[in-house]
Amino acid sequence: MTVIVRDLRPDARADLEGFARVRHRALPYLLVTAESLAHDLTRMHPDAHYRPLIAVVDGEVIGTAQVHLTHESPVPDQGNVNVYVDPRHTRLGAGALLVRAAEEHLAAHGARRLFAWVVDEPGNRAFAELHGYRASRSAHFLRLDLADGALPPLASPPPGVELRRGSDFAADPRPLFELDAETTADEPSDVDTEFSDYEAWLEETWRHPLFSPELTSVALVDGRPAAFSACRTDGGTRYGTVMTGTARAFRGRGLAKLAKNDSLHRARAAGFTEAFTGNDTGNGPMLAINKWFGYEVCATEVRYVRELG
Structure with a gap:
């Protein structure tokens, strides 16, 4: 049984659907579709040198790798290697081949420090360590039952605060973008991120096929966007919060919680049955909000x- 590693082809539906299928089986807590993969592949900033890879056996996609430079960080020479193999097709060497191809690509574009997210299971961690990677911080995936669970009741915004939809900013x-940039810069992470390219943000975030401006909620204070909860949907029944945050000048007033509650209620009313999100394990305030x-x-x-060379 021969494993072949090659580039994901944006014009090949079987490639895209196979990639999405493997990702869902290996990591069902993140939303991904064939359409979102094609968008990422054709719209990501060229400085990322984005190169998604697939491992194929007898025409079936059994493994995937998302590979790119961290071009939005002020620290140069950093890359990302996120490899996932279909749990039904492990121990065929697909993961090792994907890692090698990914590292060679990133090293050729100047990367010297590589980051990889690894599901916290003994086999996965042993695989990462075998390939020279050392453990750093961690993050949780969280799930909320929107169909049968009870959401906190909606609260009226305090004086001077107004709730709006992301779609109200379509023009x-x-x-x-400015609110997203400020809040993302303060996210706990081992990689600093700076959003400075508005056009790139439009392509990669605002126009992303999974992004839902209609279900995204924004809290305005005296007419100024102060907090927001941005979301994506998969075209079915799954909803995911991809960023919730508050501008520094307005923190401590419960505005992020207000915006997220508004978005969750509207998502449930629209028929979504599952809500997903993720938090760094060191992000105590956001973990407390999500527990609420x-x-x-x-x-x-x-x-x-992993440090190269």
Whole structure:
């Protein structure tokens, strides 16, 4: 049985559907579709040198790798290697081949420090360590039952605060870009991130096929966007929060919780039955908010790091 590693082809439906299928089996807590993969492959900033890979056996996709430079970080020469193999097709060498191809690609583009998210299970961690990666921080995936679970009741915004939908900013999303950039910069992480390219943000975030501006909620204070909860949906019944945050000048007033509650209620009313999100294990305030909503930890990933050369 021969494993072949090659590039994901954006014009090959079987490739895209196979990639999405493997990702869902290996990591069912993140939303991914064939359409979202094609968008990422054709729209990601060229400085990322994005190169998704697939491992194929007898025409079937059994493994995937998302490979790119961390071009939004002020620290140069950093890359990402996220490899997932279909749990039904492990121990065929697909993971090792994907890692090798990914590392060669990133090294050729100047990467010297590589980061990889690894599901917190003994076999996965042993695989990462075997390939020279060392454990760093960790993050939880969380799930909320929207169909049968009880959400906190909706609260009226305090004086001077107004709740709006992301779609209300369709004519000019720049205020949401600025809010996203400020809050993302303060996220706990071992990689600093700076959003400075508005056009890239439009392509990769605002126009992403999974992004739902209609279900995204924004809290305005005296007309200024102060907090938001941005979400994606998979076209079915699954909803995922991809960023919730508050501008520094407005923190401590419960605005992120207000915005997220509004979005969750509207998602449930629209027929979504599952809500997913993720938090760094060191992000105590956001973990507390999600526990208040009723989210439960469903899996954990560990960030692994490898220094090249």
